[in-house]
Amino acid sequence: MVGRWRVTQGALAGGITPVILIRHGETTWNRAGRLQGQTDSPLSDLGRAQAEATGKLLSAESIDTILSSDLGRTRDTATAIAKATGATVRLDARLRERSYGELEGHTWTEVEQKFPEAWRRMNAREPDFVPSQGESPRAFFDRVVSVLTELARAHEGRRIVIVTHGGVVGMLYRHVMHIALDERRDYSLFNASINRFRYVELRWFLDVWGDVSHLEELRPPTGET
Numbered sequence: 001m002v003g004r005w006r007v008t009q010g011a012l013a014g015g016i017t018p019v020i021l022i023r024h025g026e027t028t029w030n031r032a033g034r035l036q037g038q039t040d041s042p043l044s045d046l047g048r049a050q051a052e053a054t055g056k057l058l059s060a061e062s063i064d065t066i067l068s069s070d071l072g073r074t075r076d077t078a079t080a081i082a083k084a085t086g087a088t089v090r091l092d093a094r095l096r097e098r099s100y101g102e103l104e105g106h107t108w109t110e111v112e113q114k115f116p117e118a119w120r121r122m123n124a125r126e127p128d129f130v131p132s133q134g135e136s137p138r139a140f141f142d143r144v145v146s147v148l149t150e151l152a153r154a155h156e157g158r159r160i161v162i163v164t165h166g167g168v169v170g171m172l173y174r175h176v177m178h179i180a181l182d183e184r185r186d187y188s189l190f191n192a193s194i195n196r197f198r199y200v201e202l203r204w205f206l207d208v209w210g211d212v213s214h215l216e217e218l219r220p221p222t223g224e225t
Helices: 028-032 045-058 072-085 108-114 116-123 137-154 166-177
Strands: 017-023 065-068 089-091 160-164 194-200 203-211
Touching: 017 137, 017 166, 045 072, 045 194, 065 072, 072 089, 072 160, 108 116, 137 160, 137 166, 137 194, 166 194, 166 203
Parallel strands: 017 160, 065 089, 065 160
Antiparallel strands: 017 194, 194 203
């Protein structure tokens, strides 16, 4: 757990919005180490099992709504959670992963070989670098914080689940923990991990980070690619 923030009994009704961010289950491209971005690849057998395990865990909680990226890997993960919890799923394209443009579908080794300039600038973590047909880290960060804040405010006082992508979860983490965009990542973004935030009075707080305890009986989850 990281940065637990305690509230008084009954404070939920006073405007606290619990937001549970979940990265989709493992995909075939995750397993192959390929950069996905906004290109889709299906959940692997493990990914489907992870989604079901996540739904089983959340079935014990009162979930108002499930919001999901419209890409297949998140939609399928959200559907499994909805089946277990009884909550409805709403799709929102703004919750998509960062667009990597022409780099998508390649491994990092292939990116280094085929797109050396893009690889160099991405490795240098330049916040304003835009891959061909893609999206810069800064534009992605702004999109993520804007849409997540909008959704939290629209569901004030209600517990919501947001099924999205590693990059989206990571950008909210950077926002809450005040980590610069050009600073290297030192935190994990596991498939089907549960990350609990709260939105209160125009501010985000982190409660629980990277919880994969519900996946202990499965193979260790894949990190971000």
